[in-house]
Amino acid sequence: MLRRALLVLAIGVALPGGAFARCEDHKPQPRPQNTFAQDVGRDFDRIIEEGWIEFAVYADYAPWSYEEKGKPAGVDIEIGRLIARALGVEAKFRLVAAGENLEADLLNYVWKGAAVGGRVSDVMLHVPYDSALVCRIEQVTFTGQYATESVAIAYRAADYGEKGPTPPFFRFDPVAVENDSIADFYLTSLIGPVDKIHRYRSTAAAVDGLAEGDTKAAMGPRAELEAGLARHPDGGLKVHSPPLVGFARGSWTIGIGINFQHKDLAYAVDEAIETALADGGIARIFAAYGLTFTPPAR
Known part of the structure; x- marks a missing residue:
């Protein structure tokens, strides 16, 4: 689950004895060479041509993403809509269950798809960002940091x-x-x-x-x-939020994940988020939900 993903970041990256220099312990992963096109998502041109973009978001995860009266709601939902408006397309949302860890979620929803009946979405929201993840999960582009939790x-x-x-x-x-x-x-x-x-x-x-x-x-x-x-x-x-003695990772950056093959989509989405940070659009979303907004480190 997502909380376990954050726990891994806390104990495996930030606490004494578990830290590495960036990519020091990295072992290159095999590339998904023979993956069918339908399993690796749509490219940017196709998204624009078809007029819609799909965001994978966690289900039952208020205030970030959840269903309200049968419709998706939450901060991440509004951020997805903001991105879609910037791209000039319709936003669609896929509420997904959290797996045992972040790697499983990214495999299932971003770069490969689940083994049985799986497919990927164009963008996954609420992906914790950490430099170690960038090294470890090569099939995903981590970008679009939009908040700090x-x-x-x-x-x-x-x-x-x-x-x-x-x-x-x-x-x-x-x-x-x-x-x-x-x-x-x-x-x-x-x-x-x-x-x-x-x-x-x-x-x-x-x-x-x-x-x-x-x-x-x-x-x-x-x-x-x-x-x-x-x-x-x-x-x-x-x-x-008092000081947390002995806790090196009391906060983390939230961003997005996109299949590594679709760099142009990643650039466009990141630009939309950067603009919304600069003009206060994302801060207003947090305010509308009565939440404290802390800008991300970008």
């Missing part, structure tokens, strides 16, 4: 006041996290497998647990926490 803490202001808790508080105070997530891993590593860490099936459920009084805080990706606060406007909840 970070780990944060939601809390009840009545319990902590305006300052808010930091991770060491959770040696004593109950905290909600998504099971097997980057926040779960971090807290378990920092303070041990204590019974104060309450695990939920999702970050959204963790915030619901906080709002219901089961815990005093919740920890996870800031956008997901802020979306949870919007569901509980009368809960007296706040979010902050």
